[in-house]
Amino acid sequence: MSRDTHQTLSLPARLQAGLMRGASKIPPGVLALAGRWAPTNSDGERLAPEMFAVGWAAEHVPGVGLGNDDVAESRKQIDDSAAGLAEDLPPMAAEEDLVFDGPGGELRATRYRSKTSSRGILLYFHGGGWVIGSRISHDGFVRRLAHDTGLDVVSVEYRLAPENPFPAAVEDAVAAWRFVVDAAPRWGVDPRRIVVSGDSAGGNLATVLAREVRGEDIAPLLQLLIYPVTDLSKKSASRREFPSGFFLTEERMTWFSDHYVPDLAQRTDPRCSPLLADDLSGLAPAHVVVAGFDPLRDEGLAYAERLKEAGVPVTVQREGSLIHGFANMTLISPDARAAVDRMCAAVRDAVSAAQ
Secondary structure, three states: OOHHHHHOOOHHHHHHHHHHHHHOOOOHHHHHHHHHHOOEOOOOOEOOHHHHHHHHHHHHOOOOOOOOOOHHHHHHHHHHHHHHHOOOOOOOOEEEEEEEEEOOEEEEEEEEEOOOOOOOEEEEEOOOOOOOOOOOOOHHHHHHHHHHHOOEEEEEEOOOOOOOOOOHHHHHHHHHHHHHHHHHHHHOOOOOOEEEEEEOHHHHHHHHHHHHOOOOOOOOOEEEEEOOOOOOOOOOHHHHHOOOOOOOOHHHHHHHHHHHOOOHHHHHOOOOOHHHOOOOOOOOOEEEEEEOOOOOHHHHHHHHHHHHHOOOOEEEEEEOOOOOOHHHOOOOOHHHHHHHHHHHHHHHHHHHHHO
């Protein structure tokens, strides 16, 4: 996969890209004025004005939200949308497409290296409700991770639902882990310096993976969990507080869950609802990132608390002014850029401490 993939965009996607890049040039003073009308949440946090605009656009502008009931169209839409939000970053020192064996056939990934050598590896699983999303949709963000952490970032294309429902994505995540552990020495990296990470559904896969490989000789150095899904069995208070208007909606979450785990009885399985696991002890340290206006906020916080209770070292990064998906919105949001800077610093600190 190359960055050139982003150049083949539909007319609506090109229009949206222009709109988003125009929005990124709005003077801070104008944003501050608009912020006076931005809502506050039940904890008194105020939404960043540009996030308010994204939430509004997702409801009213075609191509900005998380798709419709057509799976193929929704997958194309999120890839095109991400292209419109991608930052202009320096080229990678190395970029390699990878193919490896998975339980359902070949799996693909891309390895990004920003410098001539690497301090470690960050194994990344994209978000998208296990139904949409790809290496393309998260290309801009993982490039930012590679640049700002100094690690190789391996971005994985796991199998998606509904064609491949639960637990296919979990099985692929474990296969990706084993591939990266084996490949690390030939990439010149210590396999004991591998961070597992993902956003939303990908954050779910990262922490489920950490539990699946617990106790093995090689374990993750850190879990970077970005607004992770941790409980498909019930609705948290934040899901009730933010059912619509903040990019990720209750309608989309239900659609994703119904495709990924159509059997309701399976939704208490810790491999899709890690918050419900009986034992979380012995897992890798975790850095959990949540957004103040995200329906998934409370289950992320609840999972961080469960990890602490189990004796797992945990830091929580609460970004009160932001919405779900902000890691892909750094082009238009100063608050999102600062939040990504903080999560990258947490990764750098963890890797430095291990050296």
